[in-house]
Amino acid sequence: MRRTGATRGEAAVAVGVHPRTAKDWDRGIRGSRNARIYPDGRVVDYTSGVTTMTTPAAGSGPVQQTVVMTKVDTPISARYLSLEEREKLRDMSAAGASLRTIAAALGRAPSTLSREVARNSDPEGGYRPYRAHRAAAARRPRPKGRKLLTGHAVGRYVQEKLLLRWSPEQISKTLIKDFPRDQEMRVTHETIYQALYLQGRGGLRREVATALRTGRARRKERRSGERRRPRFVDPMVMISERPPEIEDRAVPGHWEGDLITGAHNKSAIATLVERTTRYVMLVRLPGDHSAEAVRDGLVATMGTLPEHLRGSLTWDQGAEMATHRSFSIATGIDVYFCDPASPWQRGSNENTNGLLRQYFPKGTDLSVYGPEDLEHVAQELNGRPRKTLGWDTPCVIY
The missing domain is CATH 3.30.420.10 (Ribonuclease H-like superfamily/Ribonuclease H)
Known part of the structure; x- marks a missing residue:
């Protein structure tokens, strides 16, 4: 009906669907019971509040990778361009402002905006802020195998020393002395603690956790001053x-x-x-x-x-x-x-x-x-x- 010239409202009434559903269909959005599937590959899951984006893996042809993005529009850090900044870039650019003018307004380097436009522009639609924001979020993860989980030599070294009741910091520092020229034989003490404590990392046998002097198999949370529980029933004025x-x-x-x-x-x-x-x-x-x-x-x-x-x-x-x-x-x-x-x-x-x-x-x-x-x-x-x-x-x- 849309191809024959009918308006969206007329087509919605004729088919018997809500106008908002007709609008989604017009935009190529498909819906399921608990999710919305967008033409660009986004899937918004209402039950978990998580958006997943499926994009081609770099240099791997048809192989697909899934990047999980929670609240993509939430600013992560001042280091990265926010969605609001990308929208302002698009609006000022459409009004004829130069990249240097826009950079001064946003407090960014002109080269930052130049790279942003070059990387995230669409040959057909030009620079679109939401599409650019999703593409940047999809590129951000750079996963790499963990040495302590892949049978790497450093993992075996760490396990041996833990069984001798060495502390993670002792292990980390001794690796530098024992292998001064081998940069692959490096691991921080925090990485060792995470491999021992965090669920789902099981690269080191769970029994090794008993080698820690605390005897704890789980990390103890340390509260900062801002996160302390209220001292009194009546609120304090600081x-x-x-x-x-x-x-x-x-x-x-x-x-x-x-x-x-x-x-x-x-x-x-x-x-x-x-x-x-x-x-x-x-x-x-x-x-x-x-x-x-x-x-x-x-x-x-x-x-x-x-x-x-x-x-x-x-x-x-x-x-x-x-x-x-x-x-x-x-x-x-x-x-x-x-x-x-x-x-x-x-x-x-x-x-x-x-x-x-x-x-x-x-x-x-x-x-x-x-x-x-x-x-x-x-x-x-x-x-x-x-x-x-x-x-x-x-x-x-x-």
């Missing part, structure tokens, strides 16, 4: 979100806090240092230093401060601050948390804790010190002249 006036110590009323603990971590004292004046307050924790005890002690101590000196509190991610939300509600003080293993983000407090060890040595029972003792120590520290204050004392500045 130090990176702290306002600039707190960071530059321009406005007083912002505090840093921590615990110093006694013998066997059974007793503790909470320490508070004001960031601008370095003024010190000590909080006695006579019973324990659980989250509730620390919260109650901080609420009672900081509740004595005037309103303008109750700005914020910066603490580490210790379990004693699990009730930070209820502390903020009771005092109106915002709590900010340092990054993991970053004590320098509370530098004033860490320095003060070192000074406090002159009065409360490590390994002593801190529960024996009463409120008068803590007040006396705080007064002595606040009466010391400080270089950072121009040799004034925190008491004078405060």
Whole structure:
């Protein structure tokens, strides 16, 4: 019907199919229950969300290779042209812009765009961005056989040394010494670990994994700071979100806090240092230093401060601050948390804790010190002249 001049809508009604189905047929797209098959060889599988592209293998004539592409339009790296850049290349080129002008607009080298157009242009349709993007994705994989899986001599060497309980790094470095001129006898320790740990690589016998000193047959995931599980039920506000006036110590009323603990971590004292004046307050924790005890002690101590000196509190991610939300509600003080293993983000407090060890040595029972003792120590520290204050004392500045 289309060949006889009928419109797509008329043909769809006559055949009894949906207009979108008729549009697909017009474009040569075939559909199955869970996939769409395109004329250029793409197959989009709806169940797995994966697109496969079948293209002729280079230099192999009729032999076909299948390249799996997941989310082809997703940028992989700034190193590669994205689909959006390819579309802009086509649009600006159609408007008459030169490759140098387009390269300047995209922040790319003119030679990059020149190669892109030369490699991915169609003699009939010219440069088409989607076709070019798929072709580039199909060319990207460069598979090669793995030495540890193909019976290569280096694989046998690695297996022998693992059975002698050598570590992968020892094996990797010794290969260089034993075969200084043979570049084929090279393998990184990471490659050895992957051959041992990852499923589907079974080039080394599974029993060899027992030669590793950890005794694990699977790799243990290591979480970075960004991937750590939330420390508390109530979400933390991190130090990176702290306002600039707190960071530059321009406005007083912002505090840093921590615990110093006694013998066997059974007793503790909470320490508070004001960031601008370095003024010190000590909080006695006579019973324990659980989250509730620390919260109650901080609420009672900081509740004595005037309103303008109750700005914020910066603490580490210790379990004693699990009730930070209820502390903020009771005092109106915002709590900010340092990054993991970053004590320098509370530098004033860490320095003060070192000074406090002159009065409360490590390994002593801190529960024996009463409120008068803590007040006396705080007064002595606040009466010391400080270089950072121009040799004034925190008491004078405060």
